[in-house]
Amino acid sequence: MSSWYEASARQRIDALTDPASFEEFIGPEDREISPHLSLFDLPEQFDDGIVVGRAKLAGKPILIAAQEGRFMGGAFGEVHGAKLTGLLRAARKLNWPVLILFDTGGVRLQEANAGEMAIAEIMREVVLARSEGVAVIGLIGGRSGCFGGGGLIAGCCSALIISEQGRLSVTGPEVIETNRGAEEFDSKDRALVWRVTGGKHRYLIGAVDRFVEDSGEAFRQAAVKALSRPAKLNIAVLEAEQKRLETRLSRFGALTEARDIWSTLGLLRPEAIPALSVDAFLAEGTAKRETADDAR
Amino acid sequence: MEKLTFQFETNRIAAGNRKQAIIGVVASGNLEILLERSLPPGQCSIEIATAAHGFGPVWEAVLSDFVSRRAAGGLKISINDGGARPDTVALRLAQGVRMIEVES
Numbered sequence: 001m002s003s004w005y006e007a008s009a010r011q012r013i014d015a016l017t018d019p020a021s022f023e024e025f026i027g028p029e030d031r032e033i034s035p036h037l038s039l040f041d042l043p044e045q046f047d048d049g050i051v052v053g054r055a056k057l058a059g060k061p062i063l064i065a066a067q068e069g070r071f072m073g074g075a076f077g078e079v080h081g082a083k084l085t086g087l088l089r090a091a092r093k094l095n096w097p098v099l100i101l102f103d104t105g106g107v108r109l110q111e112a113n114a115g116e117m118a119i120a121e122i123m124r125e126v127v128l129a130r131s132e133g134v135a136v137i138g139l140i141g142g143r144s145g146c147f148g149g150g151g152l153i154a155g156c157c158s159a160l161i162i163s164e165q166g167r168l169s170v171t172g173p174e175v176i177e178t179n180r181g182a183e184e185f186d187s188k189d190r191a192l193v194w195r196v197t198g199g200k201h202r203y204l205i206g207a208v209d210r211f212v213e214d215s216g217e218a219f220r221q222a223a224v225k226a227l228s229r230p231a232k233l234n235i236a237v238l239e240a241e242q243k244r245l246e247t248r249l250s251r252f253g254a255l256t257e258a259r260d261i262w263s264t265l266g267l268l269r270p271e272a273i274p275a276l277s278v279d280a281f282l283a284e285g286t287a288k289r290e291t292a293d294d295a296r
Numbered sequence: 297m298e299k300l301t302f303q304f305e306t307n308r309i310a311a312g313n314r315k316q317a318i319i320g321v322v323a324s325g326n327l328e329i330l331l332e333r334s335l336p337p338g339q340c341s342i343e344i345a346t347a348a349h350g351f352g353p354v355w356e357a358v359l360s361d362f363v364s365r366r367a368a369g370g371l372k373i374s375i376n377d378g379g380a381r382p383d384t385v386a387l388r389l390a391q392g393v394r395m396i397e398v399e400s
Contacts, residue, residue: 008321028318028330041297043347043378045322046330070323 002216004141005165009051009066012101015216016139016223017055017064024053026083034077036111045071048079052087054096058224062099063091069103069144076149077108081118088125088136097135097227100157105172106148119149126156127233135159135231139219140166140208145197147172158231160208160292161222162199164278168207169197191274195258200273200281204262206248206290213278241294248290265289300344300352302359309337309369310396317395320388327380329392332372340368346377358382362389371396 002015013022026032028046037044049071055064065084067074084100091098107115126136138157140146145167146154154160154168162168173187173196186192195201203211209226212218252261262270266288276284310333320328335341342359362368366389373392380388 010318027316028328029316029332038297041347043297043322043345043376045328045376046318046374068321070321070326 004163004214004216004219005143007216008070009049009068009101009103012142012216012219013051013053013055013064013066016099016101016220017057017062018059021056022053022064023055024051025087026052032079032083034079034108034111036077036114040110042110048077048083049074050080050083052083057099057220057227060227061094061096062227063087063094063096064099064101066101067103067142067144067150069142072108074102074104074142074144074150075106075108076104076115076118076122077111078114078118080108081115081122085118085121085125088122088129091134091136092125092129092132095132095134097137097231098129099137099139099223100153101139101142102146102150102154103142103144104146104148104150105144106150116149119152122149122153123156126153130156130158130231130233133230133232135227135229137161137223137226139223140168141199141212141214141219142166145169145172158233159210159226159229161210161212161219161226162202162208163212163214163218164194164199164281165214166199166202167193167197168199168202173197194274200276200285201258201261203292204265204267204273204285204289205252206244206292209292211278211282211285237294244291244294251290297345297347298349298352300346300355302342302344302356304340304342304360304363304368305338306340306363306367306369307338308367310367310371310393312397312399314396314398317392319392319395322376322378324378325380325384327375327377327385327388329388330374331392331396332374333370333396334372335370337370340371340373342373342375344375344377346375346379348377348379354382355385358385359389362386366390366393367397368393
């Protein structure tokens with residue numbers, strides 16, 4: 001079993017896709033690097049921290065993007081973002097599903113404006129692709145989690161798959177602490193960080209569709225299953241999603257501690273949730289969790 | 297960033313037929329190495345961009361050792377360095393040559 005958390009972007013693509021089926025677009029040999037980093041005398045990476053291309057998954061053609069969370073925290077810069085935007089446009093033309101392997105802290109501060117623009121363009125392309133029936137599936141389980149603009153893009157996806165190690169949010173723990181103080185949110189309290197942003201909590205409140213163990217094979221199987229579901233996006237789906245989120249807010253909006261949310265969901269021993277194995281957690285949580293289906 | 301370039305001559309030609317290989321990540325204490333089979337068989341060039349200035353002689357020692365131990369003839373090697381130690385550099389170079397040796 002290979003750990004998804006520990007793997008590089010390229011290793012994740014290898015673990016996920018059919019053997020020898022991956023073909024990279026704008027590979028490292030093209031040296032399409034960030035035009036901004038050299039201004040700050042910062043190291044560059046030949047693929048600008050994202051690997052994009054085509055492949056097959058269980059015999060079917062897909063497009064795939066994998067962020068490298070160890071290079072600048074997997075952050076979106078101009079080139080990094082443009083590669084994903086282009087991939088999503090190709091998906092719409094080809095009518096092929098897209099898998100996005102998130103591993104990002106958000107926008108790269110050194111190219112903030114270009115990065116913010118990239119997030120907006122990517123969100124727009126995800127929505128356009130989905131409105132034409134293209135599935136856009138996010139996989140979250142890397143060391144940088146999925147934060148900032150990455151969390152916004154994830155929110156637009158047709159399905160999300162997460163591991164216990166995965167974290168999903170917009171404003172990350174360190175940012176909250178910096179702005180509001182450690183009394184508001186102690187980013188060094190790992191248990192707190194995972195109770196709020198971690199995979200188990202995200203699965204229980206219906207923010208993600210599937211919860212898997214930390215391995216390439218588990219993510220692969222979940223991606224195949226996610227692809228078998230329709231991924232439509234229309235006004236009826238959006239209205240159902242609005243209702244779903246209103247219900248979630250009215251159920252849990254007044255609660256300030258994840259364990260109280262789990263207790264409200266009807267989980268009998270909320271304090272035991274973080275220590276449960278994947279199988280025990282799914283057995284305990286799946287029947288009682290909030291639905292994640294935006295089209296119910 | 298400091299940019300360094302080294303040229304080596306060798307009679308040990310890189311095996312296999314893959315056109316290129318990439319290994320490693322630009323992160324603290326790590327580096328990425330792109331190997332491309334694009335030079336005449338007896339040559340090996342290595343370009344480095346590094347944030348750690350003033351280590352030219354150390355790079356030269358590690359790279360000379362690499363070229364004498366491994367079959368790197370014909371390879372153009374490009375390195376983005378995030379401050380990797382010499383042992384990490386040697387390990388990644390060995391991994392990179394191993395990757396490009398695999399028949400595609």
